[in-house]
Amino acid sequence: MHVDTRLSVKPVAKAYVLVKTDPGSDEAIRTKVGGIEGIVSTEHAYGAYDMVVKAELNSGQEVDNFIYAFFDKVRATPGVKDTLTLITVQ
Numbered sequence: 001m002h003v004d005t006r007l008s009v010k011p012v013a014k015a016y017v018l019v020k021t022d023p024g025s026d027e028a029i030r031t032k033v034g035g036i037e038g039i040v041s042t043e044h045a046y047g048a049y050d051m052v053v054k055a056e057l058n059s060g061q062e063v064d065n066f067i068y069a070f071f072d073k074v075r076a077t078p079g080v081k082d083t084l085t086l087i088t089v090q
Contacts, residue, residue, distance in 0.1 A: 009058060010090060011056035011057055011058055011090065012057060012058055012059055012060070012062075012063075012089065012090055013056075013057045013060075013062075013063050013087055013088060013089045013090070014054065014055065014056055014057070014087070014088045015038070015053075015054070015055040015057060015063070015066055015067075015085060015086070015087045015088075016052060016053070016054055016055075016085070016086045016087075016088070017052070017053040017055075017070060017074075017083055017084070017085045017086075018045070018048075018049035018051070018052055018083065018084040018085075018086075019049060019050060019051040019052075019053060019074070019080060019082075019083050020048070020049050020050055020080075020081040020082040020083070021050045021051060021079050021080060021081060022078075022079040022081060024079075025077075025078065025079025025080070026044065026050065026051065028077060028078070028079060029051065029074065029077055029079060029080060030042050030051075032073045032074050032077050033053055033070075033073075033074055035073065036055070036066065036069045036070060036073060036074075037062070037065065037066070037069070038055040038056060038057050038062055038065075038066050039053060039054070039055045040054050040055060040056050041053070041054045042054075049082075049084065053070075063087065067085070070083075070085070
């Protein structure tokens with residue numbers, strides 16, 4: 001029997017990205033976000049930001065990759081007005 005050890009490994013870091021969007025651009029942004037490794041959820045939010053993206057990352061390299069991928073794919077997406085990234089470590 002093969003056991004996937006990745007399932008039992010706790011992430012080294014979590015990233016929460018708050019995204020402020022133009023009205024009606026949520027789905028296009030969700031599509032872009034969906035292609036980034038490490039993302040475990042995207043949720044709509046009420047308040048100063050419109051979306052919360054959560055990622056779980058297993059190494060320092062994955063944190064770097066996430067940051068670069070998010071900036072390359074999401075920040076340049078039409079409809080993204082602002083982001084705020086919070087990274088927590090275990």
